[in-house]
């Protein structure tokens with residue numbers, strides 16, 4: 001697709017200490033430090049940092065950033081760009097396509113002088129009632145994550161994992177099921193999946209999860225009845241489902257609930273040892289990142305002759321891409337994988 005004289009994306013999309021820099025456009029994508037002009041793929045803190053002068057993102061990502069960082073810190077000026085709209089930035093055409101990762105998550109698509117690059121941010125291909133589905137954009141260079149880029153990572157259907165949770169709740173009606181999940185994306189997706197599975201009772205939230213659920217609802221994602229989970233309501237929480245940050249499920253807060261069944265929802269729960277070490281009684285393999293098959297299917301779908309890997313297990317992916325005739329390149333971007341499932345905690349040995 002690239003015209004004969006089109007510049008290779010590596011001549012205009014560069015890795016700098018601040019992150020990916022579109023030189024002719026004069027902007028960074030998901031920069032790791034405060035910059036003048038940033039395009040932000042989604043609201044996780046390893047992609048969306050505070051203090052940029054000008055931020056371009058989807059309306060949803062801007063709202064999430066503002067909630068998390070406060071007015072002003074989420075860009076002195078903000079510019080919303082909807083899916084299907086395009087703008088010119090110093091001669092670079094820029095548009096966003098859904099990434100299917102969390103609400104508002106977008107791939108950043110750029111074209112300069114007939115040469116096209118797409119930076120996916122984080123993405124998944126599974127259906128998610130809280131995020132617009134990933135749309136492949138054919139390009140000359142596709143920039144991908146590789147969080148779960150090993151053949152051992154094949155995520156089961158999320159509905160089957162939710163069914164396991166609900167079976168356990170039915171089996172232990174006197175106990176409280178407390179599910180560890182990150183506050184942006186995973187929490188709201190679990191709620192939506194529970195509602196789809198017919199769970200219409202109130203869902204209880206650790207205080208850390210309340211604010212972003214309200215943002216989702218304000219942006220048009222219905223979550224049903226949500227209640228604050230406080231240890232004072234221990235009896236009310238018998239038979240209930242409580243969502244809490246992963247850091248809270250192992251500490252005193254969770255232990256004071258009624259005979260808690262400690263669950264955790266993460267792609268890393270595929271690694272049994274990891275679940276065991278974390279004291280997880282019911283591991284749920286639910287991920288907001290592409291698994292091995294999804295990474296390779298996406299490589300086929302975007303038809304890019306070259307794929308750059310930002311972070312994760314790049315070696316296995318680059319090897320598999322090479323077998324498909326696709327040139328792979330590891331970018332070694334720093335500062336990624338600090339939120340969501342980006343990186344296994346230190347104790348999680350690779351399988």
Ligand SMILES: [Zn+2]
Pocket residue numbers: 042044101122339340
């Ligand atoms: Zn993310």
